[in-house]
Amino acid sequence: MSALDTMMPLVSAPWLNTDGNPLSVTALPGLRSEVVQGLECTYTGILTPAMKALLGTCCGLAGTELGSIDFTGCWFLEEPSAVFRPALTLAVDDAERRWVAEIGDKDLPGPVWCVFPDPEVAVYVSDDLAAFVAALGERTCRGEMRAWLQDLTTQARTVWSRRHAWASRPHEACHLDRAIRGWLSGLPVDAYVYDLRAPRTPRGWPYGVLGPSGRQFRCGRLPVFAVAGSPAEGWRTPHPRTRDATTRTPATAAVSFAIETRESGRQRRSHSENPGRWPFSRRGSAYRRPIQGAQNVVSELRPCA
Secondary structure, eight states: OOHHHHHHHHHHSOOBOTTSOBOSOEEEEOOOHHHHHHHTTTOSSOOOHHHHHHHHHEEEEEEETTEEEESSSOSSOOOSOGGGOSEEEEEEOTTOOEEEEEOSSSSSOOOEEEEOSSSOOEEEEESSHHHHHHHHHHHHHTTOHHHHHHHHHHHHHHHHHTTTTTOBOHHHHHHHOSTTHHHHHTSOTTOEEEEOOSOOSSOEEOGGGOOTTOEEEEETTSSEEEEESSOOHHHHSOOOOOOOTTOOOOOOSOOOOSSOOTTTOOOOSSOTTSOOOOOOOHHHHHHTSOOTTGGGOEEEEEOOO
């Protein structure tokens, strides 16, 4: 079964709780073919046939515990960290966690990451968009969203607390992995390497170790990252205090979304047949706040060969 076949039942049928009652999650209507075609001009990556088919059926979800989920790439700003680009920002929740899906050669965007603002860690969530929506639906229907978010927060804290132990120097990693030896040899000698290919739990990238003059690197599209330059204060200090981001008021059923609907009451900035970047809600405004040190960050995606 393809990822699209897995995805369609999740957006075409109502979400029910354990008692069989419908939840407030709403699948937003699909887009007309001419709108999808116009979306290609502003989409952050290549719109695959599978993604076009999904957008023709459903352009997102509203009323989830994470807020509105956007499949179009129009509602939220693109992920600031270049090591994940091109990426689709699916949601920015009330705790300012950014849920992003990389856009590559897969039928649907993926993998999906949860990028925490504090601690500054990106946690691997799922292989693709279908798996993410399936996990979101399962936890929502079972009433396990709070536990799921708390588990992700725990993973982020663990990654941050082990940021020293899981880092290796390029010359050390060269002896362990010949497949990416060429990429490793091109890194600065003061770089720290984080290899996330092993399916361990937790599986995350502590991007907060980057200093004000540091640079980020990635080995192609592999989950292998590196940082070089002056380490940030976060490299030397204990784990930062992380607020409890899992407690929030229930999501309302009001639709606040990029694609204008009868319920949204929002006006687009551009003509209806030419979708662009539309006005931001409170959630989008919060997302515009810069990441610490982002103005000085240089990111490089280098081939692995």
